[in-house]
Amino acid sequence: MENSVLPDSFKQARESKGIGKVEDQNDPVTMVLGLKDVRKCAHNWKTFQSGAKPGRIVIPSEVNIRETRQIPFEVDPPAHKGFRDLIDPWFKRPLESDYQAQLKSIIDDIIDHSLQQDSVEVVGEFALKLQSRALTVLLNIPYEESELWIGWGKHVFRSEDTDLDGDKAAILYDYIDAQIDKTAANLDQSLYALLLNSEVNGKKLSKEEIKGVMILTFAGGRDTIINAVTNSIAYFSEHPESLTQLAENPDMSSIAVEELIRYFSPLTHMGRVATEDTQVCEHAVKADTRISLCWASANRDERVFENPNEVVLDRKVNPHVGFGFGTHNCLGATHARQLLNILITSLAEKVSTMEIQSQQDNVEDWGEFQRKVGYDSLNVKFTARKY
């Protein structure tokens, strides 16, 4: 019965020290664990910068496998604002009703198909397909393109035995290069075309900058969505009463999504580089060393959340940081929220029970902390609701 639980691995360290430590390729990281501290550090971009060497704020560090700066993620204010102002309206399109109708048709298809199988491997057969097909809507490109991305498998940057795989990442980089060239030769209505046509901070975007935006759109929205979708299926498998509650109260779905994001925290943490000698929670942080903002720990902070380790689907006040906080808050959040909202609403409508048959947990290893973030595989039997 407890298969869908994501334990809080950070409790003890958060309460006793407020920080944790993780080694990573000789560039150690001080993890910031409390909600208020995480928000303060995220807010303080002058002292804790994102615009360090490309790849360095990612953990594990990607400095050895890429040179392209991801935009707007690895750019600090004031330049950051120019990029956000350009792309923010595009990433708000999920608020339009025909965008939502396209997502709904993708999601309904996958659920209907799942209801006909004896068993569905949710990570590869459900979440990856849903994530990839939905991304074609976000980029405004043909649906068929998603078949190629699904073929890349669950991990674009990781292989079975290593967290970082430069050869695998190169597949994505080469693909994006080719797509930019193709679009430049024949402008369409896609995000590539928008970027090719635009100026930011008074200059046309370079190809390297366009690549930096597109890589981020692929990378930032892949594992996060897959984890959120897979965890949602696992949770509702074990809580059919919650699915019924949603079916009876469809207005609840948007706050339910916020609670699922808080509880799952699909992105565990993200790094920053200190620009000066400073401190967090009375622990010294030296200039040019890394901290990380641990969204997953902050979202279980017992000083802020009542019953932090319980999913309370109708939690009304929920100041979580699952989508980050401040300057770099998640650009894909509108898309992710709509996708999850439609997913849980459709599940509540169409599905009576989901039964977990087997599972392999995906446990991240962060030095002193082992955190379950989702599943490497999850086999589920879906049964239709009868009216």
Added chain:
Amino acid sequence: MAKITFIDSNKIEITVEADSGSVMELAVQNGISGIDGDCGGVCSCATCHVHVAAEDMDKVGAANEIEQDMLELDDNVNEFSRLCCQIQISEQLDGVTLTVAAE
């Protein structure tokens, strides 16, 4: 019924009426520019920040601690700041003016 006046991010004044729900929901339903309500009203996104007219502060009331902690890190915070998803509509709000805070 409560009549609530918004001054939106383009400085345009719009008065609307409601008797229930949150002020953020009312603003979003009426397309008040500058109120996005990204998180659906759970006090997580701060895209519903308004400044309450000084004379209306008594009617609207002060932010609780969780809301204060969010506002504290907002660059445009002042003593009249509220996240309007945390303001419930009632008769008591009749006649208040809320100015959308700059981004």
